[in-house]
Amino acid sequence: MIEKAVKFATKAHEGQFRKGTEIPYITHPLEVCSIVSLMTDDIDVRCAALLHDTVEDTPVTVEDIRENFGKRVAALVSKESEDKSKSWIERKTHTLEHLKKECIEVKMITLGDKLSNMRASARDFLAFGDEFLLKFNEKDKVKQGMYYFGILDSIEELKDCGFYKEYEKLCNFVFGDVKEKI
Numbered sequence: 001m002i003e004k005a006v007k008f009a010t011k012a013h014e015g016q017f018r019k020g021t022e023i024p025y026i027t028h029p030l031e032v033c034s035i036v037s038l039m040t041d042d043i044d045v046r047c048a049a050l051l052h053d054t055v056e057d058t059p060v061t062v063e064d065i066r067e068n069f070g071k072r073v074a075a076l077v078s079k080e081s082e083d084k085s086k087s088w089i090e091r092k093t094h095t096l097e098h099l100k101k102e103c104i105e106v107k108m109i110t111l112g113d114k115l116s117n118m119r120a121s122a123r124d125f126l127a128f129g130d131e132f133l134l135k136f137n138e139k140d141k142v143k144q145g146m147y148y149f150g151i152l153d154s155i156e157e158l159k160d161c162g163f164y165k166e167y168e169k170l171c172n173f174v175f176g177d178v179k180e181k182i
Helices: 002-012 027-037 043-051 062-069 071-079 088-099 104-135 141-154 162-181
Strands: none
Touching: 002 027, 002 043, 002 062, 027 043, 027 104, 043 062, 043 071, 043 104, 062 071, 071 104, 088 104, 088 141, 104 141, 104 162, 141 162
16 A cells, blocks of 8 residues: 555656755655654555645545545545645644644654654755745744744654654754744
8 A cells, every 4th residue: 555655646746846946746755654654554654644745735635545545544644734725824823733632643644744844944954044944935934933843842742752852953953043932
């Protein structure tokens, strides 16, 4: 089922690139799955990690995921998908509020997703300083920091996981200078 999810996600994200780069987007879901695979051997969770952005960023629907991968994978992907009709702050506030109540599987996928994003942001921060924010919809460093530090609180039950610690370290590296404003 993992191979099927890789092919499905690759096709869904065809022609997409990581923000501000020429790096094919599929590298992100593959990295998320790799991180999640070191936290769990649950195939459904690994597949959901691979597919986590398909509903949010492509024409794929939750029903498409359900038909191809089952109800559980579809439910996990659905919980990782934001309503793009809402503003950035509305989406992120909703994510932080609901993530605290989610199951551990959703929190693992979120950690994999946000860690992958923070790794990329840390590389860009090293290369460009705060100008790395210019490629994002929300360019305010305090708001971005509020969101990324907020994730730590929402997934606190994973605090003993090495990936949580790496994520926290990267948040402090990239957003530490605005932490007191959050």
